Amino acid sequence: MLTLYYAKGTCSLASHIALEEAGLDYRAERVDLAAKAQQTPEYLAINPKGRVPALATDKGVLTETPAILSYIAALAPEAGLGLADDAFAHARLQSFMAYMNSTVHPAHAHRLRGSRWTDDPAAIEALKVKVPQNMRDGFALIQNEIFEGPFVFGETYTVADPYLFTVAGWLEGDGVDIAEFPAINAHRQRMAERPAVQRVLQAIG
Numbered sequence: 025m026l027t028l029y030y031a032k033g034t035c036s037l038a039s040h041i042a043l044e045e046a047g048l049d050y051r052a053e054r055v056d057l058a059a060k061a062q063q064t065p066e067y068l069a070i071n072p073k074g075r076v077p078a079l080a081t082d083k084g085v086l087t088e089t090p091a092i093l094s095y096i097a098a099l100a101p102e103a104g105l106g107l108a109d110d111a112f113a114h115a116r117l118q119s120f121m122a123y124m125n126s127t128v129h130p131a132h133a134h135r136l137r138g139s140r141w142t143d144d145p146a147a148i149e150a151l152k153v154k155v156p157q158n159m160r161d162g163f164a165l166i167q168n169e170i171f172e173g174p175f176v177f178g179e180t181y182t183v184a185d186p187y188l189f190t191v192a193g194w195l196e197g198d199g200v201d202i203a204e205f206p207a208i209n210a211h212r213q214r215m216a217e218r219p220a221v222q223r224v225l226q227a228i229g
């Protein structure tokens with residue numbers, strides 16, 4: 025049995041949707057970030073990073089969205105979520121997830137989590153200023169250089185799609201109108217129609 029530790033409004037949504045799409049047997053355990061549950065000794069024993077997502081498996085706990093998404097795709101090869109049949113396509117999928125993880129997600133985190141980088145209240149405010157521009161730059165690159173449509177990698181739905189859906193959901197709060205990116209906007213709507221996505225959103229509340 026897999027257990028996904030998740031919180032509403034966070035990057036854990038991507039793994040949650042992927043588990044549902046893969047048809048795997050899993051349990052979802054909410055972590056209350058507002059109550060700082062991620063810093064309790066109980067949760068730190070599961071994920072010493074104090075973040076979500078974490079995926080508890082019978083082999084141990086996995087963290088980091090790209091690793092969790094890759095693992096989910098590998099556990100359900102029949103779902104074809106990982107482009108594993110083609111080495112180059114698989115590497116492009118890894119490249120996309122690495123970009124989300126290392127560049128786009130941290131750009132977003134500068135708005136709400138500036139205290140990761142500085143303790144100076146004025147600097148925390150200053151870190152917010154470039155968030156819209158950096159998110160816009162990231163999504164322009166995704167739309168123009170990576171996204172094929174109707175899914176990230178063309179006709180094949182992969183774990184890249186719930187990742188894109190999740191991070192695109194942060195744009196509005198980051199001061200970017202998703203309508204600036206028509207292909208990403210259409211993808212978001214396409215994703216919202218998927219039964220697996222609807223099941224997860226309903227379960228999260």
Ligand SMILES: N[C@@H](CCC(=O)N[C@@H](CS)C(=O)NCC(=O)O)C(=O)O
Pocket residue numbers: 033034035036057062074075076077087088089090125129137
């Ligand atoms: N690189 C990690 C980032 C994990 C992360 O930063 N999660 C955020 C939510 S999106 C979190 O748990 N924040 C709680 C905190 O910073 O205390 C991943 O992609 O899984």
